[in-house]
Amino acid sequence: KTKFLNKKYIYKIFNLVINPLVFIGITIYLYIKTNNKHGRFVKNKEHVKKMIIISLIYIITYFFLGFVFGFLKSPYSHKIVPLLKNFWQILVPIVGIEYIRSVLVNSNRSSKLYIMFSLIIFFVLELGINSFLANIVFREEAFKYIASSVIPLFASSLLYTYLSIKGSYTLVLAYRLIVQFMLLIAPVYPNFDWFVTGIVGVLVPALIYVLLKYDFEKRKRD
Numbered sequence: 122k123t124k125f126l127n128k129k130y131i132y133k134i135f136n137l138v139i140n141p142l143v144f145i146g147i148t149i150y151l152y153i154k155t156n157n158k159h160g161r162f163v164k165n166k167e168h169v170k171k172m173i174i175i176s177l178i179y180i181i182t183y184f185f186l187g188f189v190f191g192f193l194k195s196p197y198s199h200k201i202v203p204l205l206k207n208f209w210q211i212l213v214p215i216v217g218i219e220y221i222r223s224v225l226v227n228s229n230r231s232s233k234l235y236i237m238f239s240l241i242i243f244f245v246l247e248l249g250i251n252s253f254l255a256n257i258v259f260r261e262e263a264f265k266y267i268a269s270s271v272i273p274l275f276a277s278s279l280l281y282t283y284l285s286i287k288g289s290y291t292l293v294l295a296y297r298l299i300v301q302f303m304l305l306i307a308p309v310y311p312n313f314d315w316f317v318t319g320i321v322g323v324l325v326p327a328l329i330y331v332l333l334k335y336d337f338e339k340r341k342r343d
Contacts, residue, residue: 136210144217151224159224159289168288168333172295175329180303183321187311195308207305215297216290218243222281223290230286244278269315273322280326287337296329 151159197207222243229235248271284292304310313321 137206141210141213141217144214144221148217148220151221155224159227168336169291169295171333171336172284172292173299175332176296176299179325180300183311184307184309186313187309189311190317191312192309193312195304195310197305199306199308204305208302211305212298212301215301216294218247219281219285219290219293219297223285223293226282226285227289236282236286240278240282243281244275247278248274265315268319269322270318273319273326276323276326280330283330284333287333 225239
């Protein structure tokens with residue numbers, strides 16, 4: 122009885138079973154309902170290739186910074202079973218989130234209000250209410266948490282929404298899956314403090330946005 126009422130056990134079951142299955146179910150439903158056609162996009166094969174290159178450059182730069190700031194041991198286990206569990210409970214929901222985001226955003230992308238509403242919904246979804254409330258109790262810790270987690274996540278959400286409008290879920294996943302996969306399998310991380318984490322978390326989405334926006338506009342002019 123105690124085991125089933127234990128918060129850690131409930132959280133574990135939610136992450137390992139319920140969360141991935143919910144996203145799989147919604148994704149399959151939307152895929153069938155929309156016939157995987159939910160907007161007119163820029164022909165994005167070249168952009169997907171560019172996004173993959175950008176992702177790899179980011180990963181190389183990110184880990185290279187470890188030689189400047191030092192390295193920290195990865196919190197993820199690299200044994201086969203735990204690694205597969207992490208792929209299942211982290212990568213699968215990302216695929217679901219980005220497919221659902223793409224469908225919703227592009228179902229009414231002429232409405233800025235609707236797009237902003239969708240942006241906030243997915244931002245809150247990925248932030249997690251429990252995580253947010255747990256980290257804003259103490260003033261100093263709250264400031265660090267907002268600077269290193271909340272603001273970078275919002276910057277990333279802005280980028281993902283923009284990419285969804287321009288190239289659907291494929292463009293977003295070309296970035297997110299590569300980056301997250303590398304973070305899961307890497308044995309060490311750069312030992313950034315909260316300030317550097319925040320700077321990197323905002324700067325990277327901003328740079329990707331500027332690069333792709335320039336490319337989209339250049340192709341439009343050509």
